[in-house]
Amino acid sequence: MRDDGGFIRVEGLTVSYDGEHLALGGIDMSVGEGDFVAVLGPSGCGKSTLLQVLSGLVRPVSGRTTIAGTDVTNESVSNRPRVGYVFQDHRLLPWRTVGQNLELVLASAGLPKDEWGARVERFLDMLQIGQHRDAWPMRLSGGQRQRVSIARALAIDPAVILMDEPFSTLDEVTGRRMRQQLVELWQQQQRAIVFVTHSIREAVYLADRIVILTRGPATVLETLEVGTPRPRQYEDPRLTELESEIVARVMEVWGYEDGGAATPESDSPMELA
Amino acid sequence: MSAATATFDRDPGVGQRLLALGTAIALGLAAWQLGTWISDGWIPPLGEIWQATIDAIGSGETWGEMALTSKRIAIAFIVSTAIGFAIGFGMGLGRRVEAYFRPLIVMGLAIPDPVYVIVAILVLGTDESSGVIALTVALVPFVVTIVHSSVKARQRDLDEMSKVYRLGRRRYLTEVLARQVTPALLVASRTSFAFAWKIVVLVEALSQPDGVGAQIYEAFRLLNAAEMIAVALIFIVIMRSVDHLVFGTLERRLLAWAR
Numbered sequence: 001m002r003d004d005g006g007f008i009r010v011e012g013l014t015v016s017y018d019g020e021h022l023a024l025g026g027i028d029m030s031v032g033e034g035d036f037v038a039v040l041g042p043s044g045c046g047k048s049t050l051l052q053v054l055s056g057l058v059r060p061v062s063g064r065t066t067i068a069g070t071d072v073t074n075e076s077v078s079n080r081p082r083v084g085y086v087f088q089d090h091r092l093l094p095w096r097t098v099g100q101n102l103e104l105v106l107a108s109a110g111l112p113k114d115e116w117g118a119r120v121e122r123f124l125d126m127l128q129i130g131q132h133r134d135a136w137p138m139r140l141s142g143g144q145r146q147r148v149s150i151a152r153a154l155a156i157d158p159a160v161i162l163m164d165e166p167f168s169t170l171d172e173v174t175g176r177r178m179r180q181q182l183v184e185l186w187q188q189q190q191r192a193i194v195f196v197t198h199s200i201r202e203a204v205y206l207a208d209r210i211v212i213l214t215r216g217p218a219t220v221l222e223t224l225e226v227g228t229p230r231p232r233q234y235e236d237p238r239l240t241e242l243e244s245e246i247v248a249r250v251m252e253v254w255g256y257e258d259g260g261a262a263t264p265e266s267d268s269p270m271e272l273a
Numbered sequence: 274m275s276a277a278t279a280t281f282d283r284d285p286g287v288g289q290r291l292l293a294l295g296t297a298i299a300l301g302l303a304a305w306q307l308g309t310w311i312s313d314g315w316i317p318p319l320g321e322i323w324q325a326t327i328d329a330i331g332s333g334e335t336w337g338e339m340a341l342t343s344k345r346i347a348i349a350f351i352v353s354t355a356i357g358f359a360i361g362f363g364m365g366l367g368r369r370v371e372a373y374f375r376p377l378i379v380m381g382l383a384i385p386d387p388v389y390v391i392v393a394i395l396v397l398g399t400d401e402s403s404g405v406i407a408l409t410v411a412l413v414p415f416v417v418t419i420v421h422s423s424v425k426a427r428q429r430d431l432d433e434m435s436k437v438y439r440l441g442r443r444r445y446l447t448e449v450l451a452r453q454v455t456p457a458l459l460v461a462s463r464t465s466f467a468f469a470w471k472i473v474v475l476v477e478a479l480s481q482p483d484g485v486g487a488q489i490y491e492a493f494r495l496l497n498a499a500e501m502i503a504v505a506l507i508f509i510v511i512m513r514s515v516d517h518l519v520f521g522t523l524e525r526r527l528l529a530w531a532r
């Protein structure tokens with residue numbers, strides 16, 4: 001299933017919102033089919049912008065993006081391979097029940113109506129929220145809403161799942177449970193996941209590979225392979241050691257949020273841990 | 274929620290609501306009676322108004338006028354709401370549409386309602402259409418303003434979600450945008466209806482030979498204050514009942530998810 005040849009390829013990607021200042025300063029990265037890749041960077045460096053480009057929400061100034069061999073650089077959302085997106089906030093429609101939220105995206109994905117019921121049931125059960133199918137989203141906890149959001153992303157058979165700091169607003173215990181559950185789901189589904197985070201511990205726990213970005217306008221600072229075998233424990237000393245190494249490397253480059261410009265460096269892959 | 278907020282926001286319950294309503298009615302009646310005593314008979318006493326109300330309810334003429342006025346309100350309400358929704362959505366979604374209509378709407382809001390009525394009479398005469406057109410033109414700017422501002426203030430996050438999941442234009446408009454601005458659409462409809470039944474009285478008094486407004490004006494001209502107030506009271510009760518039944522029910526159904 002793994003395809004390091006580049007199920008997703010990003011080459012020289014630059015993005016500017018106002019035509020003057022760059023949000024992304026030239027990103028090169030690749031994601032194999034079935035890979036779990038974390039994109040790590042300081043707050044405001046352009047991590048979310050990268051996902052927005054991959055999903056078609058934002059068009060780049062220059063560079064090239066391919067997904068599953070198709071050049072999607074300037075394609076509209078409708079002409080791209082299907083993408084599941086888990087936002088930082090759940091972005092469920094509060095006036096539709098949990099089940100109806102999933103049915104809406106299934107209908108939009110063009111899946112036959114007679115499959116909707118079974119799909120909704122399957123993915124809600126997979127995320128252990130089947131009993132909330134008829135509930136309004138606002139009646140659910142933050143963790144449950146994020147589970148619905150993940151179920152929605154999976155239900156449409158996406159080519160890739162993009163996740164933008166989906167657990168950052170959850171409490172510590174719920175966040176850990178959700179991360180563990182996400183890894184289990186990924187191992188079952190074997191779909192490529194691009195997971196954006198500013199938490200180094202989260203990145204080393206979840207990912208096979210970590211793409212570290214510089215402060216904005218972001219470029220790739222390093223790409224690290226996480227060799228720690230699965231299943232991993234969140235408190236695994238090897239992850240702690242790797243986390244410390246990454247902290248030491250990025251400390252100078254990331255600096256403080258209001259200090260210093262970015263220092264683009266080499267993006268050669270490194271084997272750690 | 275803090276304890277202070279929770280106490281402040283507590284549901285008063287049916288008993289307290291009835292007590293508040295009873296107090297308001299009692300104070301209103303007492304004030305009216307006081308006015309009767311100090312007005313040298315120009316303000317009719319409560320008993321006289323009560324009798325005039327009973328007479329008006331029993332009279333076929335009153336219901337005929339009510340039906341005619343209701344028809345005018347319904348036409349003006351439906352047309353103004355439809356036009357107002359269309360322009361309001363257009364302005365909220367497109368900057369060019371916004372730039373085109375904004376001066377017209379600002380101008381429309383600045384013009385006093387009687388001016389619409391007088392201009393309609395001057396242009397179209399005193400036939401049936403002039404009143405309805407004046408009413409419609411007066412209502413549209415209010416509906417547009419409410420719909421426009423709510424569409425413009427929509428959650429852009431949900432726009433992004435809709436794009437990523439390829440909801441398409443029709444589903445976006447019906448399932449995301451319209452549902453999101455439903456509270457504002459209800460407010461716009463309610464405002465339109467409230468203005469419609471209040472302004473129609475003025476329109477009929479100034480330009481029509483029939484309808485509730487004309488009936489009230491006729492009673493005023495003949496110095497029959499009790500009949501004037503009785504007809505107005507019946508009209509108010511009917512319109513408030515329609516508002517409560519139609520819009521209250523719609524609100525409960527469409528916003529069930531928010532409770």
